[in-house]
Every structure is written in C-alpha cells, then in structure tokens.
Amino acid sequence: MLAQLMGSGVGEITAVVVRYYGGILLGTGGLVKAYGGGVNQALRQLATQRKTPLTEYTLQCEYGQLAGIEALLGQFAGKIVSSDYQASVWLRVALPFTHVNAFSTKLADFSRGSLQLLAMKNNPHLIVKNKGSAEMHFRAITRIVGLLVILFSGQ
Structure with missing residues (x-):
C-alpha cells in the first residue's frame, strides 16, 4: 500500500x-x-x-488604483487575502514567490513608482490554488x- x-x-x-x-x-x-x-x-x-506556495505582502493604495491592482494580481496568479478601507485602502495580497519580482515591476510602472509591496512576517504560506x-x-x-x-x- x-x-x-x-x-x-x-x-x-x-x-x-x-x-x-x-x-x-x-x-x-x-x-x-x-x-x-x-x-x-x-x-x-x-x-x-495543485498547491502553490504563496507569499503574503501588504500594499497601501488609493481607491482609484484598486481596480488596476486587482487586474495586475489576476495577471500574476495573485489574490487579495483581506482589505481594509479607510482614508486609503490597505490590502493583504498573496502572490506566487516566482512572480513577485515581475509583479513589483508592473506595480511600479502602473503607479509611476508610488506603490510598493511590504513583506509580512511568517512567509511563505501554502495556499490551495484550486480549492x-x-x-x-x-x-x-x-x-x-x-x-x-x-x-x-x-x-
């Protein structure tokens, strides 16, 4: 067996x-x-x-940038884990480790350098991609x- x-x-x-x-x-x-x-x-x-190891990050953005960030996450197999809507939007996002650099580059291009990922402690997490x-x-x-x-x- x-x-x-x-x-x-x-x-x-x-x-x-x-x-x-x-x-x-x-x-x-x-x-x-x-x-x-x-x-x-x-x-x-x-x-x-199939399971994919994802790394979690935080990201602060303006409300007008949210739709673009969601589209970028979709392009890189990322997802929004949680969000906090205050004066600005705080997102906790999860990305496959192999896509983090490419996503960061696209994020900088999209935001003209105003947005960046902030690493979280206790990474990476193993998250089921297709639950x-x-x-x-x-x-x-x-x-x-x-x-x-x-x-x-x-x-």
Whole structure:
C-alpha cells in the first residue's frame, strides 16, 4: 500500500484498509497484492488539486488604483487575502514567490513608482490554488474505503 501511495506522486494522502474477517487463504503475499491493488484502483479515481506556495505582502493604495491592482494580481496568479478601507485602502495580497519580482515591476510602472509591496512576517504560506470542498474530500475518502471494503468482502 505504501509503495502505491509513494509512487502515485500525490502528497498529503492516506489509505485505510478495514479487514472485517478472514483473508488467511490469500497468505501474506496475496494480502499485500490485494491491498496494493485496491489502493491503485482508488488512486486512479482520485481527483487531485495543485498547491502553490504563496507569499503574503501588504500594499497601501488609493481607491482609484484598486481596480488596476486587482487586474495586475489576476495577471500574476495573485489574490487579495483581506482589505481594509479607510482614508486609503490597505490590502493583504498573496502572490506566487516566482512572480513577485515581475509583479513589483508592473506595480511600479502602473503607479509611476508610488506603490510598493511590504513583506509580512511568517512567509511563505501554502495556499490551495484550486480549492476543493470538504464534501469533495469526504467523497474521495468514502470512495476509497468503499472500494477496499468491496474488494475484501467478496461483494
């Protein structure tokens, strides 16, 4: 089972096998093969998500600049984590580390040098780029456990 999981290229994954009864007729080699085969079948049906390490920054801008900043963030796979609207707008933004320099250059061009990113402590954070619902994760786990139960209960 571990070999199947490690060879899948999927991180943050767990497989659980519940053996309700028997199985001694297969022997240890047969059980290992059956368990590994069950995990392999479940892995083929698993939907995956790509995670991207993002670095958070703060940015202060004027209200008139906000739409342009949002458009720039979209071009560089960034996102606004939080915003605080006062006399000016304070944004907490998250960007992929590989795009920070290019974004900073475009931001300086856009604002004629008046805006700059301010680094935050505790960086980088690992943020799911394409978020899946908890229900989707539960269904995937249920499907894996269901497959394994079917395989080993003889149904």
